[in-house]
Amino acid sequence: PCKAMTPIMDELSKDYAGKLTVVKMNVDENTEVPGKYGVMSIPTFLIVNKGEVVDTFVGSKPKEDVVAKLAAVLPK
Numbered sequence: 001p002c003k004a005m006t007p008i009m010d011e012l013s014k015d016y017a018g019k020l021t022v023v024k025m026n027v028d029e030n031t032e033v034p035g036k037y038g039v040m041s042i043p044t045f046l047i048v049n050k051g052e053v054v055d056t057f058v059g060s061k062p063k064e065d066v067v068a069k070l071a072a073v074l075p076k
C-alpha cells in the first residue's frame with residue numbers, strides 16, 4: 001500500500017504546489033513522530049493545518065478520495 005500511494009502523493013505534490021506540502025516519512029528510521037501522532041498502521045496519512053491534525057486516513061486510497069479530503073480542509 002505504501003508503494004501504491006507514492007505516485008499519487010507525488011502527483012498531489014505537483015498539483016497542489018504552493019498550497020500544501022507533501023511529506024513522506026520512513027517510520028522505521030523515525031519512530032518519535034509517528035508515536036507522537038499515534039500511528040499504528042502504515043501507510044497512515046495525516047492532513048495537518050497550522051500544526052493541528054485536521055484529518056487522517058489509513059491505507060491506500062484512490063486519488064479522487066484524497067483530493068476530496070484535501071478539498072474539505074484547504075481554503076477555497
